[in-house]
Amino acid sequence: MNQHRTRGRALGRGLMWLAMLALVAAAAWGxxxxxxxxxxxxxxxxxxxxxxxxxxxxxxxIVADLRQQGVTRAHPLYWRALAEQMRVAGRLHAGEYALTPGIxxxxxxxxxxxxxxxQRNLTIVDGWTFQELRQALARAEKLKHDSSNxxxxxxxxxxGAAGENPEGRFLPETYAYVKGDSDLDILRxxxxxxxKTLASLWAGRAPDLPLATPYDALILASIVEKETGKPDERAQIAGVFVRxxxxxxxxxxxxxxxxxxxARYAGNIRRSDLTTDTPYNTYTRPGLPPTPIALPGKAALQATLHPAAGDALYFVARGDGGHVFSSTLAEHNRNVDCYQRKRCP
Structure with a gap:
C-alpha cells in the first residue's frame, strides 16, 4: 500500500513538473x-x-483598421500588450500616420x-504665375480646397491681404502640410x-536703385525671374534693366x-504682338508694368536689389539657356542676326 502511495505521489510530482515546464516553455515561446x-x-x-x-x-x-488594411495579422492582444508595455495605450493621437516599408x-x-x-510637401516653383500656384494647390492630395470657389x-x-494683386506675392519655397490643412493656410x-523676405532684402539693397518701393523691386524681380533660369546671369540681367x-x-x-x-499667347510672339498695346507691353509703355508677372524666388530678388555693375543695355538669348550682352544697339543688332536669325559672320 505504501509503495502504491509513494509511486502515486512521485507520478503526481512528475506531472506537476511537466505541467510547470510546459507553462514555462509556453511563456518563453509567447x-x-x-x-x-x-x-x-x-x-x-x-x-x-x-x-x-x-x-x-x-x-x-485602430488595430482593427490595421488588420483590415492587411498590414498586420497579429492578434489584437499582441498590440494591446505592446501598447501597455510602452505605456501608450491611452495616449494615441488622431491624425494620418505614414506606413513606410520597414516600419x-x-x-x-x-x-x-x-x-x-x-507631412506632405508642396513646392512653389520660382517663376510660376499665381494661376499656376492655384492649379498646384487644387491638385495637392489631402489638402482642404477652401479656395476652389x-x-x-x-x-x-x-x-489677410485684402486689396492686393496676388501676382508675385507668394515666396517660392517648399511648404509642409498635414491632412486637414487648408490651401488658404499654405497661401497665408x-x-x-x-x-518678410522682401522687407529684409529691401533694407539691405544697393544704393541709388531706380526703384521707389519694395513693390517696384518685386515687379522687376519677377521679370528677371522669367528672363533667365541661370543663377550666374540673374544679376547681369537685373543690371541691364536697372540701367x-x-x-x-x-x-x-x-x-x-x-x-x-x-490666353491669346499660343507659344510664340509675333511682331504684331510687340506693337499691340497692353498695360504689360514694355515695348509700348515706359517703366515697369503695373504688377509682377510671376512669383520671383529669393535669388531673383537678391539679384534685382544687387544688380551687377557694367555698361550693357541689351541682351539676346543664345539658344542654350544663356544670353549675350552688349552695350550698343549696333552690337545688339549683330547679336540678334547671329543668335536669332542664324546669320553669324
Whole structure:
C-alpha cells in the first residue's frame, strides 16, 4: 500500500513538473513570439501608404483598421500588450500616420503616441504665375480646397491681404502640410514669407536703385525671374534693366508682353504682338508694368536689389539657356542676326 502511495505521489510530482515546464516553455515561446511581433516590419510594400486615425477612435478600432488594411495579422492582444508595455495605450493621437516599408509595430505606436503625423510637401516653383500656384494647390492630395470657389480678390481677403494683386506675392519655397490643412493656410504662410523676405532684402539693397518701393523691386524681380533660369546671369540681367530704367529707356522684355497677352499667347510672339498695346507691353509703355508677372524666388530678388555693375543695355538669348550682352544697339543688332536669325559672320 505504501509503495502504491509513494509511486502515486512521485507520478503526481512528475506531472506537476511537466505541467510547470510546459507553462514555462509556453511563456518563453509567447515572450519570444511577442518580441518577434514588436520588431518585425509590418506588411507594407507601397510607398505612400498611411493610416488615418479619426478623433475619438478606440485602441481596438485602430488595430482593427490595421488588420483590415492587411498590414498586420497579429492578434489584437499582441498590440494591446505592446501598447501597455510602452505605456501608450491611452495616449494615441488622431491624425494620418505614414506606413513606410520597414516600419515596425513599436515604431508605429511610438509615432502615434508622439503625434508624428504624416507631412506632405508642396513646392512653389520660382517663376510660376499665381494661376499656376492655384492649379498646384487644387491638385495637392489631402489638402482642404477652401479656395476652389473663390476668385483672386476673395482669396487675398481670406488670407489677410485684402486689396492686393496676388501676382508675385507668394515666396517660392517648399511648404509642409498635414491632412486637414487648408490651401488658404499654405497661401497665408507663403504670403507672409514673401513679406518678410522682401522687407529684409529691401533694407539691405544697393544704393541709388531706380526703384521707389519694395513693390517696384518685386515687379522687376519677377521679370528677371522669367528672363533667365541661370543663377550666374540673374544679376547681369537685373543690371541691364536697372540701367535702362535710369536712362529712361523702354524695358522691351518679352515675358511682360506674354503676360499681357494672357490666353491669346499660343507659344510664340509675333511682331504684331510687340506693337499691340497692353498695360504689360514694355515695348509700348515706359517703366515697369503695373504688377509682377510671376512669383520671383529669393535669388531673383537678391539679384534685382544687387544688380551687377557694367555698361550693357541689351541682351539676346543664345539658344542654350544663356544670353549675350552688349552695350550698343549696333552690337545688339549683330547679336540678334547671329543668335536669332542664324546669320553669324
Amino acid at each position: 515572450w519570444h513570439d511577442f518580441n518577434r511581433f514588436a520588431r518585425t516590419p509590418l506588411r507594407v510594400t507601397t510607398i505612400g501608404d498611411s493610416i488615418d486615425i479619426a478623433r475619438g477612435s478606440s485602441f481596438k478600432a 515596425t509595430p513599436r515604431t508605429l505606436l511610438a509615432n502615434m503616441a508622439a503625434g508624428r503625423v504624416l 473663390l476668385d483672386d480678390a476673395a482669396v487675398m481677403q481670406r488670407i 504662410r507663403a504670403h507672409q514669407a514673401m513679406v 535702362r530704367l535710369r536712362h529712361h529707356m523702354l524695358l522691351q522684355t518679352d515675358p511682360t508682353v506674354i503676360y499681357g497677352m494672357g
